[in-house]
Amino acid sequence: MTALIELDRVSRTFHTPDGPITAVDAVSLALDAGEAMCLVGESGCGKTTTGRLLAGLLRPTGGRLLYEGKDVWQTKGADLARFRRAVQLVHQDPYASLNPTRTVFQTLSAPLFRHKKARTGRQALASVNELLQRVDLTPPENFVAKHPHQLSGGQRQRVAIARALTVDPKVIVADEAVSMVDVSIRISLLNLLLALGREFGVTIVLITHDLAVARYFAREGRIGVMYLGRVVELADTESLVGDPAHPYSAALIAAIPEADPDITRTKKRVELRSAEIPSLLSLPPGCAFHPRCPLSEAGLCDVKIPELLVIPGSREVACHVAVRERTSERAAATA
Ligand SMILES: Nc1ncnc2c1ncn2[C@@H]1O[C@H](COP(=O)(O)OP(=O)(O)OP(=O)(O)O)[C@@H](O)[C@H]1O
Numbered sequence: 001m002t003a004l005i006e007l008d009r010v011s012r013t014f015h016t017p018d019g020p021i022t023a024v025d026a027v028s029l030a031l032d033a034g035e036a037m038c039l040v041g042e043s044g045c046g047k048t049t050t051g052r053l054l055a056g057l058l059r060p061t062g063g064r065l066l067y068e069g070k071d072v073w074q075t076k077g078a079d080l081a082r083f084r085r086a087v088q089l090v091h092q093d094p095y096a097s098l099n100p101t102r103t104v105f106q107t108l109s110a111p112l113f114r115h116k117k118a119r120t121g122r123q124a125l126a127s128v129n130e131l132l133q134r135v136d137l138t139p140p141e142n143f144v145a146k147h148p149h150q151l152s153g154g155q156r157q158r159v160a161i162a163r164a165l166t167v168d169p170k171v172i173v174a175d176e177a178v179s180m181v182d183v184s185i186r187i188s189l190l191n192l193l194l195a196l197g198r199e200f201g202v203t204i205v206l207i208t209h210d211l212a213v214a215r216y217f218a219r220e221g222r223i224g225v226m227y228l229g230r231v232v233e234l235a236d237t238e239s240l241v242g243d244p245a246h247p248y249s250a251a252l253i254a255a256i257p258e259a260d261p262d263i264t265r266t267k268k269r270v271e272l273r274s275a276e277i278p279s280l281l282s283l284p285p286g287c288a289f290h291p292r293c294p295l296s297e298a299g300l301c302d303v304k305i306p307e308l309l310v311i312p313g314s315r316e317v318a319c320h321v322a323v324r325e326r327t328s329e330r331a332a333a334t335a
Pocket residue numbers: 014015016021023041042043044045046047048049050209280
């Protein structure tokens with residue numbers, strides 16, 4: 001079956017004054033309609049760049065972006081316009097994305113007029129009211145005339161989501177800002193995105209640096225773990241959290257604070273050999289994680305870049321040692 005949207009070995013290199021850096025390196029990711037998936041990884045690992053590549057806002061320097069099986073960067077005209085409406089990026093820093101001089105009505109009605117979903121002011125107001133209700137800004141009359149500075153952070157986020165919904169998207173890429181600290185607001189926004197996914201079959205890709213958030217959001221979906229521009233593990237959330245295959249995923253999971261001290265006590269500790277993340281300007285040879293990795297093997301991990309491979313349990317992992325161990329375990333079990 002063709003995926004709704006797919007990155008096929010997509011890379012993006014940036015030229016910086018210090019030299020070229022490959023922020024995203026041969027990332028493959030296929031998403032089905034209605035899926036909720038999370039991309040997680042430390043700051044600078046390429047999450048936002050991947051999100052912008054997925055939304056077609058950034059041109060890949062290698063690989064292809066496919067939408068309904070078609071190469072987006074080879075399409076033009078009506079097909080391209082359809083893609084642009086279908087895939088929306090919600091920048092979860094609405095201060096940066098909402099125009100401070102516009103009211104909520106102006107922000108939401110502009111795309112409705114532009115895409116001819118409303119022709120009169122009355123039609124636009126009816127649609128804006130409906131959108132505000134969908135994102136739980138009720139009663140809508142209290143919000144239509146407000147400017148961004150008159151709203152709380154959580155309310156601004158909801159307006160940004162409502163704006164994405166004006167064009168009936170099939171995919172929403174939500175890039176979570178690191179500065180979003182209020183836990184209750186955060187959870188209610190995650191729930192709102194999940195509800196939109198469930199009710200309208202929208203595929204949601206949440207980008208976060210926080211694995212606890214990923215675990216909550218993608219509990220019925222998948223998590224992709226990124227490290228220095230590559231996806232190192234891709235698996236359904238339960239397997240990834242319960243039994244991480246990549247040593248980097250294991251380290252991230254070991255670091256999640258748990259409310260239950262019993263879980264904390266029984267959780268496997270993962271000792272990294274170094275806390276330092278290498279620079280994209282001078283990546284280590286072989287596996288970029290090997291200088292920090294407790295499983296690293298000389299002559300293998302420092303020489304050869306591991307590909308993302310499918311291992312038993314329908315997950316993908318880019319680690320020479322984990323792939324070898326998990327495939328031989330399986331072979332031993334079936335022998
Ligand atoms: N337009 C650009 N020009 C040059 N370098 C860039 C550009 N955009 C991103 N980068 C670099 O690419 C790397 C990945 O950046 P990206 O923003 O995708 O990371 P991230 O995982 O979203 O990080 P964070 O969690 O901090 O948001 C970083 O080293 C960043 O400095």
